[in-house]
Amino acid sequence: MQDRWSRMSKQRQGTFLRSVVVAAAALLATQAHGSPSADPLAPAGRWEGNMRGSASTPPMGWNSWNAFRTEVDEDKVMGAARVLVDSGLAKLGYTQVNLDDGWWLKRRTGDGRLQIRTGIFPSAATGGPDGTSFKPFTDRLHAMGLKAGIYTDIGRNACSQAYDLHSPNLPQGTTAEREVGLDGHVTQDINLYFREWGFDYIKIDACGLADFVPGSELVKKQDYRAMAPLIERNSINRTDIAAVRARYEAVAAALKAARPANDYVLSICAWGMANVRTWGKDVGNLWRTSSDITPSWTSMLHNFDSAAKRPLYAGPGHWNDPDILHIGHGDFDAAHPVEVRSHFSLWAMINAPMLVSYDLRNGPAAFLAVLGNADVVRLNQDKAGHQGVVTYDSDDAQIIVKTLGDGQRKAVALFNRGASPAPVTLLARHLKLSDSAPVTLRDLWSKQRVTFTGEKAFTLAPRETLVFEATGTRQLENGVYLSEIPGSINVAVDGTRQPQPDPTIHRMIDPWSNTRSGGSRPQYAGWGGAQADTTPFGQTLQVAGQAFDSGIGILANSRLQVKNDAGHAVLTASVGVDDSTEDTKQPVRFHVYGDGKLLAESPPVAFGARAHRLRADIRGVKVIELVVRGAASDGAAPVVATWGDVQLVRAAGR
Numbered sequence: 001m002q003d004r005w006s007r008m009s010k011q012r013q014g015t016f017l018r019s020v021v022v023a024a025a026a027l028l029a030t031q032a033h034g035s036p037s038a039d040p041l042a043p044a045g046r047w048e049g050n051m052r053g054s055a056s057t058p059p060m061g062w063n064s065w066n067a068f069r070t071e072v073d074e075d076k077v078m079g080a081a082r083v084l085v086d087s088g089l090a091k092l093g094y095t096q097v098n099l100d101d102g103w104w105l106k107r108r109t110g111d112g113r114l115q116i117r118t119g120i121f122p123s124a125a126t127g128g129p130d131g132t133s134f135k136p137f138t139d140r141l142h143a144m145g146l147k148a149g150i151y152t153d154i155g156r157n158a159c160s161q162a163y164d165l166h167s168p169n170l171p172q173g174t175t176a177e178r179e180v181g182l183d184g185h186v187t188q189d190i191n192l193y194f195r196e197w198g199f200d201y202i203k204i205d206a207c208g209l210a211d212f213v214p215g216s217e218l219v220k221k222q223d224y225r226a227m228a229p230l231i232e233r234n235s236i237n238r239t240d241i242a243a244v245r246a247r248y249e250a251v252a253a254a255l256k257a258a259r260p261a262n263d264y265v266l267s268i269c270a271w272g273m274a275n276v277r278t279w280g281k282d283v284g285n286l287w288r289t290s291s292d293i294t295p296s297w298t299s300m301l302h303n304f305d306s307a308a309k310r311p312l313y314a315g316p317g318h319w320n321d322p323d324i325l326h327i328g329h330g331d332f333d334a335a336h337p338v339e340v341r342s343h344f345s346l347w348a349m350i351n352a353p354m355l356v357s358y359d360l361r362n363g364p365a366a367f368l369a370v371l372g373n374a375d376v377v378r379l380n381q382d383k384a385g386h387q388g389v390v391t392y393d394s395d396d397a398q399i400i401v402k403t404l405g406d407g408q409r410k411a412v413a414l415f416n417r418g419a420s421p422a423p424v425t426l427l428a429r430h431l432k433l434s435d436s437a438p439v440t441l442r443d444l445w446s447k448q449r450v451t452f453t454g455e456k457a458f459t460l461a462p463r464e465t466l467v468f469e470a471t472g473t474r475q476l477e478n479g480v481y482l483s484e485i486p487g488s489i490n491v492a493v494d495g496t497r498q499p500q501p502d503p504t505i506h507r508m509i510d511p512w513s514n515t516r517s518g519g520s521r522p523q524y525a526g527w528g529g530a531q532a533d534t535t536p537f538g539q540t541l542q543v544a545g546q547a548f549d550s551g552i553g554i555l556a557n558s559r560l561q562v563k564n565d566a567g568h569a570v571l572t573a574s575v576g577v578d579d580s581t582e583d584t585k586q587p588v589r590f591h592v593y594g595d596g597k598l599l600a601e602s603p604p605v606a607f608g609a610r611a612h613r614l615r616a617d618i619r620g621v622k623v624i625e626l627v628v629r630g631a632a633s634d635g636a637a638p639v640v641a642t643w644g645d646v647q648l649v650r651a652a653g654r
């Protein structure tokens with residue numbers, strides 16, 4: 001071994017070590033779910049999606065950050081809370097009131113208990129041996145029918161301690177007293193926040209793992225304890241994904257212990273780093289998919305894109321988080337009603353958390369009318385939790401379709417990303433509705449109705465988003481395509497190997513470094529992940545020249561889980577190696593399992609072979625698993641596999 005090892009090139013050694021790490025991580029992940037199986041592709045026979053925490057629909061409410069940064073105080077927060085209640089927004093679901101950075105004074109020497117900055121939160125000055133407490137504050141919010149959220153960092157220090165050095169509200173005291181993050185204090189702090197202080201929601205940032213670099217000016221000047229970065233924002237390969245994930249796992253475990261009734265929300269704020277777009281769903285209830293939103297149109301595009309192509313990774317209890325809304329500022333202020341409605345509509349369509357963050361006490365009534373659009377809120381809060389799927393994609397305009405509830409109704413957004421008017425033709429086919437039957441659209445902003453057959457042309461104003469509820473005759477009258485129900489799917493293993501940054505996300509001029517870097521680079525891993533209605537790399541699904549409008553695109557050596565809650569009877573699919581695959585040599589096999597039992601499988605199929613028809617009887621099955629196995633060859637890129645037209649139908653036939 002020693003000899004072979006030393007003869008290997010550095011690159012081969014690296015690849016080998018990485019494959020060991022990936023295999024070990026996969027093993028740990030399965031073991032964390034209680035399964036002794038070492039094969040991550042083996043069917044689990046039960047739903048493995050994360051059931052911890054309670055976010056059955058995307059969180060809604062208010063967050064202090066975009067409004068006040070660290071200059072938050074009790075009057076400002078209670079003022080926002082009061083507006084939520086008095087305006088009726090709370091009744092619509094905006095119940096979460098979240099403190100962000102800036103609330104803390106220090107970590108007390110001796111017992112390590114966190115102390116609140118009572119200068120800005122006077123009700124926290126409870127005195128006694130504890131010093132300070134947020135209990136009076138959360139009691140008031142709870143008495144108003146609201147929920148309370150708090151903020152911390154997964155490392156020792158928080159983001160403001162790196163980026164808001166002029167803030168009057170930075171933690172004070174010795175180096176140790178200013179270590180207000182969770183590092184070394186997970187159980188103590190989680191118990192304090194959730195058992196003693198009564199918070200319901202926690203947002204956990206990650207600057208502590210990224211920005212306090214040994215030898216840096218920041219560490220020296222501010223006298224912080226350095227931490228070798230676990231996250232390097234510009235290098236996924238130099239980021240310790242397993243260590244970052246393990247830290248959030250530890251918090252998830254502490255939360256579960258602190259609140260066994262499961263009445264909490266865990267919001268992971270690792271800004272799309274450390275491959276969180278892939279594993280966030282297994283650990284938290286929402287996870288940031290990108291860097292911070294700024295009040296500019298292109299930043300909104302960037303953040304939207306970071307979540308919009310990940311519908312299969314979200315669902316009830318776990319949501320992609322493109323960040324808090326920036327309505328109220330910059331390109332989304334009162335002078336930009338088109339942009340405000342677009343931002344809001346897009347977040348609704350992709351099941352993003354609907355957390356507003358402007359000074360609600362002083363905002364214009366027009367914003368309350370936008371936030372109060374019950375039809376749009378209903379899209380976002382639809383119980384089935386199917387994130388909208390980008391059905392037509394271009395850099396100019398997009399069409400996003402979201403299945404509502406039972407699958408009979410759809411919502412559709414036509415989105416003009418650009419600065420010129422855009423001609424957009426909506427096809428019944430985009431909605432997976434019949435071409436030959438009438439389709440009725442109800443505009444959720446103007447409330448007007450229009451009916452068409454086949455297709456309907458629109459011209460969108462610059463930056464305009466039209467949102468409709470659509471009804472018609474479904475293409476599949478007797479069932480659903482899996483790509484229509486992403487919220488019922490758990491991507492257990494997506495087949496990606498070394499995580500790759502996703503190049504499809506709009507690259508704005510970085511608001512912090514401007515043009516000082518070599519360029520605005522792709523940053524967020526997840527490229528090659530499972531996709532609805534496209535291949536993992538955004539190509540049309542196609543097997544041996546046969547294109548599929550519907551289906552799931554995924555890499556080989558993957559496993560998907562599908563809930564069969566609606567009690568469908570039959571699964572059918574046309575499966576094969578996608579024409580876009582880079583590896584055109586290796587064959588793969590497709591397998592369908594029901595509650596752990598093999599129901600159907602394909603022979604080995606290779607590039608160029610016609611799609612193989614699969615049919616499985618799934619009567620009585622609760623969890624279907626779709627597995628693609630191929631050679632785990634190290635060198636070549638994974639084979640691109642297509643589950644063409646994969647669908648669930650009620651009765652035999654078709």
Ligand code: GLA
Pocket residue numbers: 065100101158159160205269271291292
């Ligand atoms: C990071 C987060 C923001 C906000 C600030 C607070 O930048 O991504 O959402 O919480 O920290 O300092």
